[in-house]
Amino acid sequence: MSEKSKFLKKKAFVDRDYCVACGACTKVCPLGAIEIHSGIFAKVNLDKCVGCRKCEFECPASIIEMKVMEGENGKYDKKEEVS
Numbered sequence: 001m002s003e004k005s006k007f008l009k010k011k012a013f014v015d016r017d018y019c020v021a022c023g024a025c026t027k028v029c030p031l032g033a034i035e036i037h038s039g040i041f042a043k044v045n046l047d048k049c050v051g052c053r054k055c056e057f058e059c060p061a062s063i064i065e066m067k068v069m070e071g072e073n074g075k076y077d078k079k080e081e082v083s
C-alpha cells in the first residue's frame with residue numbers, strides 16, 4: 001500500500017432519507033460536486049468533492065456531514081457509516 005493510499009480524507013455525505021432536494025447545496029459547491037438525483041435527493045460526486053464543507057454549512061436540514069474516505073479514490077469508510 002502506498003503512502004498516498006493510506007491518507008484519510010473527508011468528503012461530503014448526504015443523509016438521503018432526510019434530504020428535501022431543495023438544491024441549496026448544489027448552488028454553493030464551488031466544484032459542482034453535488035446534483036439533485038431524479039428530483040429526490042442530493043448526490044455527491046466523490047471524484048469532485050474536496051471536502052470544503054460549504055454545502056454542510058448551507059444545508060437547511062443539516063443533513064450533510066463530512067465523512068472519512070479510504071484511499072485516494074476510495075469510498076466512505078464503512079466504520080464511519082453507522083447510522
Ligand code: SF4
Nearest residue numbers: 029049050052053055
Ligand atoms: S464539501 Fe465542498 S466540494 Fe464537497 S460537495 Fe460540499 S461544497 Fe462541494
Ligand code: SF4
Nearest residue numbers: 019020022023025059
Ligand atoms: S441543501 Fe440539504 S436538504 Fe437541500 S438538497 Fe442539499 S442535502 Fe438536500
